Amino acid sequence: MVKVTILGAGVTGLTIASQLPADYKVTIVGKHFPDDPNDFDYASHWAGACWVGVPKSSAHDRKLQLDSYAGLWNIASEHDDAGLRISEVTEIMEFGSPDDIWFKSHIHGFRYLRPEELPEPATWGMTYKSIIISPPVFLKWLNTRLDARGVEFKRMIVQDLNDLKDLGHDILINASGASSKHLLGVADQTLIPCRLQSLVIQKDWDKGFIYRGKDGYYFNIFGRPDGTCYVGGFKDFGVDDRNVYDDQRQTILTRGHTVLPEVITSDQPKDHKILYDIATSYWLRPQEYGGARIEMEVVGGQKVIHAYGQEAGGFTYSFGMARAAGQLVAEYAPKLPVSSHL
Numbered sequence: 434m435v436k437v438t439i440l441g442a443g444v445t446g447l448t449i450a451s452q453l454p455a456d457y458k459v460t461i462v463g464k465h466f467p468d469d470p471n472d473f474d475y476a477s478h479w480a481g482a483c484w485v486g487v488p489k490s491s492a493h494d495r496k497l498q499l500d501s502y503a504g505l506w507n508i509a510s511e512h513d514d515a516g517l518r519i520s521e522v523t524e525i526m527e528f529g530s531p532d533d534i535w536f537k538s539h540i541h542g543f544r545y546l547r548p549e550e551l552p553e554p555a556t557w558g559m560t561y562k563s564i565i566i567s568p569p570v571f572l573k574w575l576n577t578r579l580d581a582r583g584v585e586f587k588r589m590i591v592q593d594l595n596d597l598k599d600l601g602h603d604i605l606i607n608a609s610g611a612s613s614k615h616l617l618g619v620a621d622q623t624l625i626p627c628r629l630q631s632l633v634i635q636k637d638w639d640k641g642f643i644y645r646g647k648d649g650y651y652f653n654i655f656g657r658p659d660g661t662c663y664v665g666g667f668k669d670f671g672v673d674d675r676n677v678y679d680d681q682r683q684t685i686l687t688r689g690h691t692v693l694p695e696v697i698t699s700d701q702p703k704d705h706k707i708l709y710d711i712a713t714s715y716w717l718r719p720q721e722y723g724g725a726r727i728e729m730e731v732v733g734g735q736k737v738i739h740a741y742g743q744e745a746g747g748f749t750y751s752f753g754m755a756r757a758a759g760q761l762v763a764e765y766a767p768k769l770p771v772s773s774h775l
């Protein structure tokens with residue numbers, strides 16, 4: 434039997450497990466699992482989350498994003514309990530070019546906004562159907578289904594990919610997210626953090642909205658299927674500061690109340706039921722260093738498939754990375770000794 438170990442039980446590791454053949458022996462190893470209390474080192478718990486296409490992506494990253502869009506879309510269409518919902522998302526822009534939107538003919542319900550739909554001083558905008566996710570619900574849903582399929586979950590903290598050798602797998606998949614920066618055997622110094630300060634409020638709303646202004650003016654809100662809204666406003670590349678700043682919280686609400694007053698009806702924190710208020714980071718590999726890393730490497734004698742560094746985030750790339758990892762496993766499995774297939 435082909436044995437695969439996946440290091441990481443975030444959205445990357447869980448979706449990869451979902452794409453491996455049912456007759457493989459799959460073990461997911463990690464420090465954090467979906468049922469655990471929230472921890473800042475488990476990025477998947479904190480995500481918005483929405484599929485948001487990245488305008489200037491390489492052909493490689495475009496495919497990963499589109500495969501993920503299709504995977505998330507299918508689950509949202511077929512499973513009411515998965516924590517996903519197909520939603521209308523609107524993006525308003527004060528910079529950039531509509532010509533950079535390579536995904537416009539690949540996703541559902543896309544159109545550019547008409548000039549009369551744009552608030553001042555926006556120069557262009559677009560609306561399309563995307564998938565908005567309640568991460569805690571989706572992660573648990575994946576966990577339960579994998580468990581039912583016989584995937585084994587093993588809690589373990591590793592310092593080095595070599596620590597996993599004794600598990601006796603044929604292939605190891607590294608889906609350790611931010612840890613790939615320091616984990617021995619990977620130590621990818623091209624990874625950079627993206628700090629996000631955001632709030633989650635109790636509010637039923639079924640759309641998504643992003644405003645990208647000049648000089649770093651940013652606001653986003655995703656109405657999640659669990660009756661909460663993720664509200665963000667600070668996105669700092671290269672920064673990993675986990676302090677929550679009162680002035681940033683206030684700015685997020687002021688921006689929201691300015692650009693979307695029908696939803697953010699007040700700029701005062703006391704007028705919202707704030708469930709949590711955080712600043713945390715996820716780590717990505719910039720496009721100039723190759724973008725999302727999905728490739729095979731032999732590390733200390735182990736056949737390792739790396740799967741990390743997704744730019745817009747692990748949900749936007751989830752099933753794309755998972756499919757690509759599954760294809761690498763399928764390419765490699767026939768080369769394994771005959772005994773691996775018994």
Ligand SMILES: Cc1cc2nc3c(=O)[nH]c(=O)nc-3n(C[C@H](O)[C@H](O)[C@H](O)COP(=O)(O)OP(=O)(O)OC[C@H]3O[C@@H](n4cnc5c(N)ncnc54)[C@H](O)[C@@H]3O)c2cc1C
Nearest residue numbers: 442443445464465476477481483591610612746747748749
């Ligand atoms: C506030 C916020 C909002 C976001 N919004 C979005 C969004 O709207 N859309 C989107 O696509 N993305 C979004 N993201 C990004 C997204 O959350 C991450 O890209 C994604 O969750 C990364 O998933 P992952 O599975 O690769 O890593 P993680 O979720 O961090 O999981 C890593 C796994 O590896 C395990 N692990 C790591 N190191 C070790 C070790 N040494 N030993 C044992 N186990 C280890 C961990 O325990 C965990 O199980 C957002 C992120 C944040 C912080």
